[in-house]
Amino acid sequence: MYEGPVQDLIDELGRLPGVGPKSAQRIAFHLLAAEPADISRLQEVLQKVKEGVVFCQVCGNVSEEQTCRICRDARRDPTVVCVVEEPKDVVAVEKTREFKGRYHVLGGALDPLSGIGPDQLRIRELLGRIGSDDIKEIILATDPNTEGEATATYLVRMLRDFPGLTVTRLASGLPMGGDLEFADELTLGRALSGRRTV
Amino acid sequence: MSLYRDACVVLRVQKLGEADRIITLLSQRHGKIRGVAKGVRRTSSRFGARLEPFGHVDVQLYTGRTLDVITQVDTLDAFGVGLVEDYPRYTAACAVLETADRLTAEEGEPVLRLYLLVVGALRALADRQRDASLVLDAFLLRAMGFAGWAPAVTECARCGEPGPHQSFSVQAGGSVCPRCRPAGCSSPSRETLVLLDALTHGDWAEVDRTQQASRREASGLVAALLQWHLERQLRSLPLVERRTSAGAVDRLAAQVREVLAERQS
Ligand SMILES: [Zn+2]
Ligand SMILES: [Zn+2]
Numbered sequence: 001m002y003e004g005p006v007q008d009l010i011d012e013l014g015r016l017p018g019v020g021p022k023s024a025q026r027i028a029f030h031l032l033a034a035e036p037a038d039i040s041r042l043q044e045v046l047q048k049v050k051e052g053v054v055f056c057q058v059c060g061n062v063s064e065e066q067t068c069r070i071c072r073d074a075r076r077d078p079t080v081v082c083v084v085e086e087p088k089d090v091v092a093v094e095k096t097r098e099f100k101g102r103y104h105v106l107g108g109a110l111d112p113l114s115g116i117g118p119d120q121l122r123i124r125e126l127l128g129r130i131g132s133d134d135i136k137e138i139i140l141a142t143d144p145n146t147e148g149e150a151t152a153t154y155l156v157r158m159l160r161d162f163p164g165l166t167v168t169r170l171a172s173g174l175p176m177g178g179d180l181e182f183a184d185e186l187t188l189g190r191a192l193s194g195r196r197t198v
Numbered sequence: 199m200s201l202y203r204d205a206c207v208v209l210r211v212q213k214l215g216e217a218d219r220i221i222t223l224l225s226q227r228h229g230k231i232r233g234v235a236k237g238v239r240r241t242s243s244r245f246g247a248r249l250e251p252f253g254h255v256d257v258q259l260y261t262g263r264t265l266d267v268i269t270q271v272d273t274l275d276a277f278g279v280g281l282v283e284d285y286p287r288y289t290a291a292c293a294v295l296e297t298a299d300r301l302t303a304e305e306g307e308p309v310l311r312l313y314l315l316v317v318g319a320l321r322a323l324a325d326r327q328r329d330a331s332l333v334l335d336a337f338l339l340r341a342m343g344f345a346g347w348a349p350a351v352t353e354c355a356r357c358g359e360p361g362p363h364q365s366f367s368v369q370a371g372g373s374v375c376p377r378c379r380p381a382g383c384s385s386p387s388r389e390t391l392v393l394l395d396a397l398t399h400g401d402w403a404e405v406d407r408t409q410q411a412s413r414r415e416a417s418g419l420v421a422a423l424l425q426w427h428l429e430r431q432l433r434s435l436p437l438v439e440r441r442t443s444a445g446a447v448d449r450l451a452a453q454v455r456e457v458l459a460e461r462q463s
Contacts, residue, residue: 020215110285112292112434113210113251118447127447131454146250149282157285158451163462184246185276 006032058129060105060122062087070102077101079136083126083155085109085143093141101139104129109147110154118154130165137166144172144190169194201260204228205274207316208253209299213239221249221268222299223257224316229309230302233259233268245271252278252291252320275317280324286439287323290334293434294319297338300428301345312344331440332405332413335420336397343398347371347427349419351394354378362391368422390415414440 001007006028014024031039055061056068063069070076070090080101084090090103106121129135140155142148152169159167173191183191206223209230214220217239223231238245248255248271258270281291298316302309319337322328342348350372353360359375365383367374373391374383389412396404397416417440425431 017213018216023216110288112289112437113296115433115437117437118445123447124450127450127454131457145247146252146278146282150285150288153283153288154285158448162455163458165458184248185273186247186250186279189276189279 056105059103060107060125061090061103075100079134080139081126081129081135081137082139082141084141085148085151089141089143101137106142106151109142109151111147121151123155123158130159130162135165137168140167140169144187149190171196201258201269202228203256203258204231206231206255206257207295207298207313207320208249208251208255209295211249211251217243219249220265223255224298224302224309224313225257226310226313227308229307230299230305231259231266232305233257233266234262235268235271247278248273250278251295252281252324254317254320275321275324277320277324280326281320284326284330287326287330289434289438290330291320291323293334293432293438294323294337296432296434297341297424300430300432301341309344312341315340315344328402329413331417331438332397334438335417336400336405338420338424339394339398342424342427345427347423348398349373349394349423351391351398362388366391366419368419368426372423384419386415386419387412390419394419 002010009028009031010021010024013019013027014021016024019027031042052064053062054064054066056063056071057066058071059068061068061070065072077100081104082093082099082101083104083106084093085106085108087105090105093099093103104122104126106123106126108116108121110116110118110121130138138155138159140152142151156167156169159165171194173187173194204225204227206225208221209224210222212220212222214234217237219235219238221233221235221238223233225231235245235249237243238249245268247253249268253273254275254277256272256274257268259266259268277291281288294316298312301312315337319333322333323330339348349355352362352373354363354373354375355367355371356374356378359377361373361375363373363375364385365374365376365379366372366386367380367383369382370378370380374380389408393405393408393412393416396402396408421435424435
């Protein structure tokens with residue numbers, strides 16, 4: 001335990017996701033030693049992030065304006081929409097440079113244990129887009145865990161028989177670099193159901 | 199530091215730090231356990247997806263200072279595989295897990311009967327043979343029995359007078375005779391009472407003979423009884439997709455489907 005403001009800083013940092021007590025301490029002492037200019041810059045962006053960032057009215061991604069950069073970009077294919085849980089998933093898919101369509105951010109996954117059902121996610125907004133825009137394919141890219149799978153199941157059932165709409169699911173299977181015998185049943189099951197002809 | 203091993207159901211997972219998770223387990227012999235699974239969120243983790251909710255697993259742990267630490271996991275039944283592929287079953291199974299979690303306040307106190315009820319309910323839901331809503335209601339009734347809250351359905355909840363009785367009072371604990379009858383009773387159908395009794399005792403031949411209307415009424419009574427006894431509402435129970443429910447999202451989906459069909463033709 002440290003005195004006063006230092007401990008306060010460590011406590012605040014420790015509340016952030018992914019920061020354990022040791023990391024919090026390391027970051028706090030790094031900040032203590034930093035140049036005043038660096039600290040002011042950090043202060044400014046922290047302030048801005050709450051005031052300046054809004055959510056894109058179309059896709060729900062974090063944005064600086066009412067519509068995000070990807071939704072405004074005419075070169076992106078508006079007929080293909082990739083559905084993800086969180087804005088960070090948009091970043092992950094963008095990094096692959098494989099995807100040229102648009103996104104839809106649900107804002108989470110269907111998780112009844114946390115009180116999250118279809119009404120708590122941006123599913124109605126997705127339906128609105130499908131009804132009004134010319135969307136031909138929906139790619140479901142929810143997380144490969146229990147809640148993500150259940151969310152994909154729900155959306156597949158809902159969108160399956162929409163005329164003129166193709167629904168696809170990210171292939172998910174065995175992590176590269178592992179041995180088959182160590183794969184768990186859930187992962188192996190997904191890999192089997194998503195198998196393809198070679 | 200001592201090592202122990204037990205068969206468990208994964209009730210809940212919570213993020214901890216960068217790559218770890220706190221796993222709440224309902225075990226066969228050690229009651230409810232909260233254990234840490236280190237590095238489980240990394241794709242290279244040897245635990246893989248074994249510690250996801252609904253997993254029935256053989257776990258090895260060592261006792262830590264605050265939380266026990268999970269060192270080894272083997273799958274007994276991967277119930278999650280079948281459950282996530284069927285949304286109504288997934289939501290019903292979530293209600294099973296939350297109920298079990300809420301009925302076991304004390305960690306470490308053995309709850310073998312509840313453990314067996316949970317494994318049985320998850321197996322029945324994952325097998326997809328029986329109606330998910332009926333399996334859930336049967337589980338909730340028996341779980342209430344475990345907690346000492348079993349509703350009276352064949353006799354009066356207050357004086358024990360043999361029934362069946364016409365009136366039903368959630369506050370009084372089930373059926374009530376004309377003499378004990380408090381104000382504000384409901385009058386469920388005779389078949390609903392038969393169904394509640396059959397679900398409690400696992401008489402599925404009797405259950406299968408009942409009508410949808412009785413099943414809806416029974417589900418309502420079971421939910422009301424459970425909520426009456428629990429301090430806080432269950433979060434998952436209102437989100438269970440029952441046989442009749444078509445929420446706002448489903449209605450909107452039907453409209454959009456029509457719009458697309460028109461555009462196609
Ligand atoms: Zn956007
Ligand atoms: Zn009586």
